Amino acid sequence: MKFDQALIDSCRQQFPALERQQNGKPVVFFDGPAGTQVPRCVVSAMSEYLLNRNANHGGQFATSVESDKLLHEAHQAHADFIGATDGDEVAFGQNMTSLTFAFSRALGRTWSSGDEIIVTSLDHDANITPWVIAAGEAGAKVHFVGYHADDCTLDMDDLADKLNDKTRLVAVGCASNATGGLNPVKRVAEMAHQVGARVFLDAVHFGPHSLIDVSDWNCDFLACSDYKFFGPHLGLLWGRRELMESIQPYKVRPSDNRIPSRWMTGTQSHESIAGGMACIDYIADIGRSILGDKHADRRRALRSAFEAIVEYEQSLSKKLIDGLAQIDGIEIYGISDTSRLNERFPTFSIRHKNIPPVELARQLGQLGIFVWNGNYYALEFSTRMGFEPEGMVRIGLVHYNTAAEIDRLLAAIEQMVSVFAS
Numbered sequence: 001m002k003f004d005q006a007l008i009d010s011c012r013q014q015f016p017a018l019e020r021q022q023n024g025k026p027v028v029f030f031d032g033p034a035g036t037q038v039p040r041c042v043v044s045a046m047s048e049y050l051l052n053r054n055a056n057h058g059g060q061f062a063t064s065v066e067s068d069k070l071l072h073e074a075h076q077a078h079a080d081f082i083g084a085t086d087g088d089e090v091a092f093g094q095n096m097t098s099l100t101f102a103f104s105r106a107l108g109r110t111w112s113s114g115d116e117i118i119v120t121s122l123d124h125d126a127n128i129t130p131w132v133i134a135a136g137e138a139g140a141k142v143h144f145v146g147y148h149a150d151d152c153t154l155d156m157d158d159l160a161d162k163l164n165d166k167t168r169l170v171a172v173g174c175a176s177n178a179t180g181g182l183n184p185v186k187r188v189a190e191m192a193h194q195v196g197a198r199v200f201l202d203a204v205h206f207g208p209h210s211l212i213d214v215s216d217w218n219c220d221f222l223a224c225s226d227y228k229f230f231g232p233h234l235g236l237l238w239g240r241r242e243l244m245e246s247i248q249p250y251k252v253r254p255s256d257n258r259i260p261s262r263w264m265t266g267t268q269s270h271e272s273i274a275g276g277m278a279c280i281d282y283i284a285d286i287g288r289s290i291l292g293d294k295h296a297d298r299r300r301a302l303r304s305a306f307e308a309i310v311e312y313e314q315s316l317s318k319k320l321i322d323g324l325a326q327i328d329g330i331e332i333y334g335i336s337d338t339s340r341l342n343e344r345f346p347t348f349s350i351r352h353k354n355i356p357p358v359e360l361a362r363q364l365g366q367l368g369i370f371v372w373n374g375n376y377y378a379l380e381f382s383t384r385m386g387f388e389p390e391g392m393v394r395i396g397l398v399h400y401n402t403a404a405e406i407d408r409l410l411a412a413i414e415q416m417v418s419v420f421a422s
Helices: 005-013 040-052 062-082 096-108 129-138 156-162 185-194 241-246 270-291 298-325 338-343 357-366 379-384 403-421
Strands: 090-093 116-120 141-145 167-173 198-202 221-225 235-239 330-333 347-352 372-374 392-396
Touching (some): 005 270, 040 270, 062 235, 062 270, 090 096, 090 270, 096 235, 116 129, 116 156, 156 185, 185 198, 298 338, 357 392
Parallel strands (some): 116 141
Antiparallel strands (some): 090 235, 330 347, 372 392
16 A cells, blocks of 8 residues: 555644645645654643653652653654664653764763764754864864765765774764755765774654664664654654663763663653654554554554655655756756655755745745745755855655645746746
């Protein structure tokens, strides 16, 4: 079973935000890369937690015991989501950025002068600046891996040139939040491990589009954020048990020194963690519907769901690329060859030769079509492309978007271009 119209309709009905209207027309949410909308089950899970078992961790009374049981289940659910087996390897925090800053500070204490780290020019700044600061404090050297200008894909030859026996860490995104391009993270991990370096992956933009698999990728650490894959504002940090137990975190003294608690000093947002588990099960239920097996285990169901989501989103990508190609003055940054859709996600940065990005986004917003403008924190990429301070316009599709919404977008852009030219 594919992602057919009945399944699309079923998914859309679960998102209250999609009922919003502007000037008598449904709002089109193409702002997913900055944060997706949430299904009712996520809101219900958060409300149910707050209403019925809201308690701090480790108490000897009913609500605390029930809360801890739910939190334990949520750790395992997130392990299932990323392809890990051990729920204790998953730590929660406010978002990927704050988790990465805290973790980089701890990991940076293991570096010294003469060590080297590698980041990329394609990444969100949350996977660049924390490592640059940590390296600076340790006296380590930072290398930036470049990208191919024609399709904005990672320059693997440049990575190979920069790797050496002094490299301590390679930090790379699984997918670009600016161009949608996929990075060959499994190959990156192989190359890094050959010189004894650790690998930290940013899977924030990967999460809503395809199946994360830390076991297959053989990375050492990974971070992502639930609010990018239909959940609440919550981040997760995963690391191999032996590493998460040996690296010394910054934490208060009474905090448990066992994982995952040692990486979650202070009280977490328990209601968000409950909502995070619900958003994962929302995706898994898509897979169970496709499999026709409501009892399918979570990981198998997630795999089925994402296989269908990838296929559906590629069809949307083709439609959008073909349509944008017909509009005079529009340029797509990233892979625009529709025979290479398996190398990208449905996230598109565009510019018009005459219309400023902020004006294009503003006019679309007035029509109820929500897109982003600016650099979306992919500052290094935007700077190297010469787009600062205006940036680009980003159109981000997820599985609750439709072909009809793309038609509305294309018609709106065509109308703006024609008015601007007259």
